[in-house]
Amino acid sequence: MFFKRESNVSKTIGVLVSGGDCSGLNAAVRAITHHATKTFNWRVVGIQRGYWGMWVRPLQTIELTPEVCDHQWVSSGGTFLRANKNYHAPTFADCGKTFSSLDEAFCDAYHTLGLNAIIIIGGDGSFKKLNQIHDFYNKTKKKGDHQEINFIAIPKTIDNDVAYTDLAIGHETALDVVVEAIDNIQATAESHDRVMVVEVMGRDAGHIALKAGVAAGVDAILIPEISYNINDLAQHIEKVYQSVQKHAIVVVAESVKTPDGDSLKSAIGDDEQMRYRGIGFNLASRLKEKVSAEVRSVSLGHVQRGGRPHIKDRLLANRFGVHAVDLIAKKQFGRVIVVVNGKMADIHISEVADVLQTVDVNGEMVHIAQSLGIYIGNV
Numbered sequence: 001m002f003f004k005r006e007s008n009v010s011k012t013i014g015v016l017v018s019g020g021d022c023s024g025l026n027a028a029v030r031a032i033t034h035h036a037t038k039t040f041n042w043r044v045v046g047i048q049r050g051y052w053g054m055w056v057r058p059l060q061t062i063e064l065t066p067e068v069c070d071h072q073w074v075s076s077g078g079t080f081l082r083a084n085k086n087y088h089a090p091t092f093a094d095c096g097k098t099f100s101s102l103d104e105a106f107c108d109a110y111h112t113l114g115l116n117a118i119i120i121i122g123g124d125g126s127f128k129k130l131n132q133i134h135d136f137y138n139k140t141k142k143k144g145d146h147q148e149i150n151f152i153a154i155p156k157t158i159d160n161d162v163a164y165t166d167l168a169i170g171h172e173t174a175l176d177v178v179v180e181a182i183d184n185i186q187a188t189a190e191s192h193d194r195v196m197v198v199e200v201m202g203r204d205a206g207h208i209a210l211k212a213g214v215a216a217g218v219d220a221i222l223i224p225e226i227s228y229n230i231n232d233l234a235q236h237i238e239k240v241y242q243s244v245q246k247h248a249i250v251v252v253a254e255s256v257k258t259p260d261g262d263s264l265k266s267a268i269g270d271d272e273q274m275r276y277r278g279i280g281f282n283l284a285s286r287l288k289e290k291v292s293a294e295v296r297s298v299s300l301g302h303v304q305r306g307g308r309p310h311i312k313d314r315l316l317a318n319r320f321g322v323h324a325v326d327l328i329a330k331k332q333f334g335r336v337i338v339v340v341n342g343k344m345a346d347i348h349i350s351e352v353a354d355v356l357q358t359v360d361v362n363g364e365m366v367h368i369a370q371s372l373g374i375y376i377g378n379v
């Protein structure tokens with residue numbers, strides 16, 4: 001497939017959503033499309049299924065116009081461009097051409113599509129890959145080669161672990177989903193006088209557990225950034241249980257280690273990548289031996305990635321999308337858009353790739369949890 005640049009458009013830009021889905025992605029793609037086409041008269045090509053759409057041949061693309069990206073794009077979760085966590089990397093034979101690497105296949109796709117720039121909406125893993133593609137291009141480009149690979153990155157992840165940004169798209173909606181779920185769990189815990197252990201996502205960061213736990217008024221929060229002691233936790237829960245409250249809720253982030261110090265990971269996908277799972281059940285079984293109440297566990301799982309985008313995610317997605325297009329117009333490339341103290345800013349990708357934003361154990365949210373008498377571990 002070969003795309004000829006249309007004569008009446010001054011630029012063609014690509015948009016790609018990489019990694020796992022979350023809420024607010026469609027709103028971001030829509031904002032990019034509307035701003036690029038209406039303000040600048042550019043053409044927008046959507047790449048389907050993340051990097052995979054740039055690796056395979058024929059290329060997996062869709063023409064994005066304001067008509068395609070209608071109002072439903074602001075209110076729906078998931079990604080209409082489809083997701084791929086890079087697990088299904090094609091073999092080079094599938095590409096129809098012989099490439100020395102997937103990075104080369106990406107660069108070839110960029111030029112074949114006639115792109116002047118590409119916007120990648122992704123998390124830390126996707127940014128790392130992008131940095132690697134850029135390095136590959138710089139190392140291998142020949143004199144008189146096609147023009148530079150120009151990119152802008154937008155952070156998205158329910159985990160909120162992208163460095164140097166207060167927020168990534170999807171985090172606020174995930175918090176909303178978790179808080180609503182815990183509200184529901186509170187009702188059943190209260191009715192049955194039970195202790196409920198709720199396992200939430202977040203990978204190696206405890207942002208979801210900490211913020212949602214405080215917002216939902218739970219009794220204990222365990223996050224990977226803070227160690228805990230099972231006897232102290234049990235003592236705290238027993239005290240809460242014996243109080244007038246007669247039930248208790250513990251929120252645990254998926255990457256928290258067992259009381260014996262083990263990380264619970266297993267490979268369940270066909271990609272054989274290890275994923276966190278099972279700490280909620282493990283902790284519930286251990287607590288059951290130490291408290292007088294009945295204990296149950298529930299893992300919220302992928303429900304946290306869905307949901308109608310929260311207004312904060314919709315606004316963030318629109319702000320990120322418009323800022324990304326503005327940076328392309330100003331020819332400022334290689335930037336990751338961030339929000340700091342409520343204001344849009346951007347930093348070079350090399351500063352963000354490979355840096356994980358975890359919970360600040362001396363930060364305000366930990367202090368709030370402690371001040372409310374929530375057990376949060378050994379701080």
Ligand code: F6P
Pocket residue numbers: 020085157158159201202203254275276305
């Ligand atoms: O990074 C987002 C996330 O939902 C994590 O919180 C979780 O650990 C992981 O992705 C789950 O991955 P998968 O969708 O591949 O099961």
